[in-house]
Amino acid sequence: MKNEFPILNYPGSKRNLLSFIDEYTTSHIPKDKAVFDIFAGSGAVSYFYKDRFKVYANDSEQYSSVILNALLKFQPKNKIDELLKEMDRFSEFNKQKLISVYNDWINKEKELLVSLKFDEIEQFYLSFPNVWKENVVLNNMEVTIEKLRTLPFYCLFTSYYSGNYFGVYQSVEIDSIRFAIEEADLNIETKNMLLSALFYAMKEAVFSKDGHMAQPLGLSNNLEKLFKRRNVSIYEKFVQKVTDFFSISFLTEDKGNKVFNYTFDELFFNKMDLFNDVGFIYADPPYTDMQYSRYFHLLNTLVNYQYPEMTMYRGNLSKGLYTENRFQSPLSQKSKAIVYHKKLFDFCKDKKIGLAFSFAYPFDPVSQPTNRYVLNIFDLIDYGKNVFKGDFQYYTQDYNHSNNRNSNSKKVLEYLLLYTP
Ligand SMILES: C[S@@+](CC[C@H](N)C(=O)[O-])C[C@H]1O[C@@H](n2cnc3c(N)ncnc32)[C@H](O)[C@@H]1O
Known part of the structure; x- marks a missing residue:
């Protein structure tokens, strides 16, 4: 049975791909160390691992760290x-x-x-x-x-x-x-x-x-x-x-879970000691140039509750009625994403930390549009082969993301790039 506890309809959620991820990752995660879900989003993968491993979970969005804390730390003790x-x-x-x-x-x-x-x-x-x-x-x-x-x-x-x-x-x-x-x-x-x-x-x-x-x-x-x-x-x-x-279906096991609300830069430049206790990284970054802070800006506004100023765009309100200070992630930018992911690969190689890297990419990149994707997955696969040599494999699975149902033109392949030192 799958361990699931959905809160949001999250774009790019791995909720329906847990068996695929499980099949190729679980046997490579050391039991005595933490598995670190560094772009944890709705927490689908973190929660899935919760009853078997110590889980660290991070995301740059504040609403995500609220959900992760609830999923990984809440204990229903009182009435x-x-x-x-x-x-x-x-x-x-x-x-x-x-x-x-x-x-x-x-x-x-x-x-x-x-x-x-x-x-x-x-x-x-x-x-x-x-x-x-x-x-x-x-x-x-x-x-x-x-x-x-x-x-x-x-x-x-x-x-x-x-x-x-x-x-x-x-x-x-x-x-x-x-x-x-x-x-x-x-x-x-x-x-x-x-x-x-x-x-x-x-x-x-x-x-x-x-x-x-x-x-x-x-x-x-x-x-x-x-x-x-x-x-x-x-x-x-x-x-x-x-x-x-x-309810009894909520998993309460906590083997020392931790939740963070850092950006990639903060995590890999300022907080590197967090990785001392980490045996495996699961990385599921944004695939397209859509900013996550756009999808759920209302949730951050709810958490902060600061009566924010509105964002104006060329003198007009934005369609989404956005308010000030939305985080713009460089990982959702075409010019920058691959640089970050290469850095992640180098880091794992240097520290000998296992890595599973998820990415969704068009099923047929020749006939389907790739212009919204932040990188070409084959460039990253080539980089993985170069850096990790024989310790690198990758796997794929057909998948239609929920909002693309019935649409063959948007059919994607889910990639799982794996480094097992
Ligand atoms: C594809 S989603 C992860 C989905 C997640 N695996 C799940 O099943 O719900 C990518 C996540 O990366 C986060 N993210 C984007 N840029 C980031 C950055 N610079 N640092 C940390 N997290 C970032 C987004 O907020 C988003 O939640």
């Missing part, structure tokens, strides 16, 4: 009922504050959603007073970023993302659960578990493609989906995932 009761107590306080400001909007939204008023709902959401519109006053409350930062309750999602990514009431629920996570007296592992459960609920409700959060869908072309998504209860989905964390 779930008491925890949820405590959450409800704080969450209700915040919710009542928000309802007092947004009451008319919440009631109107409910009415439109229940009666399936397709023709009115678009206008309703377009007229919602959020921070993306200037100089809005709502029940004597100014909806400006400066003003929102001074309020004694949480309303970031309600004032930034109501009417685009989420509904008004859904945003009220997100803000209120987030408030409770901050205010309740929790240890850090429980806090990360609750944030991960809230990520899951947001993924289930978000009005965007494939559960990613790169940009909200246009209202008029997607009204059916809009009604479906807006009727998802954030609270119910949140409780469902928290319950999963407390």
Whole structure:
């Protein structure tokens, strides 16, 4: 049976390739050392190894380290009922504050959603007073970023993302659960578990493609989906995932796991001593020039909860309604990625640390487009052969990434490059 505990629909997730990875890696991982998942993302591979090895997991994205901490460190010791009761107590306080400001909007939204008023709902959401519109006053409350930062309750999602990514009431629920996570007296592992459960609920409700959060869908072309998504209860989905964390199917084994939130540069230039205890590296970097910070920027905004400034692009808001300080990874840049991966290969060779390197690449690079890929996999295979000599092999498996279903033109081969010293 596969060890799985999904939180997000993660682009490039290895959730459906665990047997393939298992087949070629597990027998090469020394039992007395840690296996280090250096681009751990949604944690699919880290969690898979958790019951057999000590796992170190890293990712440059903050939301990822929240999930990794929950998957690798959370221990369901206390009673779930008491925890949820405590959450409800704080969450209700915040919710009542928000309802007092947004009451008319919440009631109107409910009415439109229940009666399936397709023709009115678009206008309703377009007229919602959020921070993306200037100089809005709502029940004597100014909806400006400066003003929102001074309020004694949480309303970031309600004032930034109501009417685009989420509904008004859904945003009220997100803000209120987030408030409770901050205010309740929790240890850090429980806090990360609750944030991960809230990520899951947001993924289930978000009005965007494939559960990613790169940009909200246009209202008029997607009204059916809009009604479906807006009727998802954030609270119910949140409780469902928290319950999963407390169920017997959640693996609690912890052989000394550690989680890091470093960039590749920080890891390999400043934190090299972390590798003293590492017997095997699993590396699953970005394959294309799409930045991961784009897919899930909302989750970092939720964790930081800083009422960030908006990002403008040529005087306009970005389609994804991005906010400041998104990390732009050089590994998602064509000119740079291969330099980094060669450095990783050199490092493993020098330290004699085993390496499994995953990469998805078009099935037929001659007839299929490769222009979004950050490197040519055959260049890296050649480099591996040169550096690792006889200790290098590679394996492939046919795979259609979930968002490319039914599309032969996007068929990819999953590569696993392996160094076993
Ligand atoms: C293909 S995904 C990994 C997916 C993961 N194996 C899973 O199953 O969910 C690549 C990951 O690399 C991370 N990443 C990108 N650039 C990075 C950098 N410079 N340093 C560390 N992590 C980086 C991204 O945030 C992303 O989570």
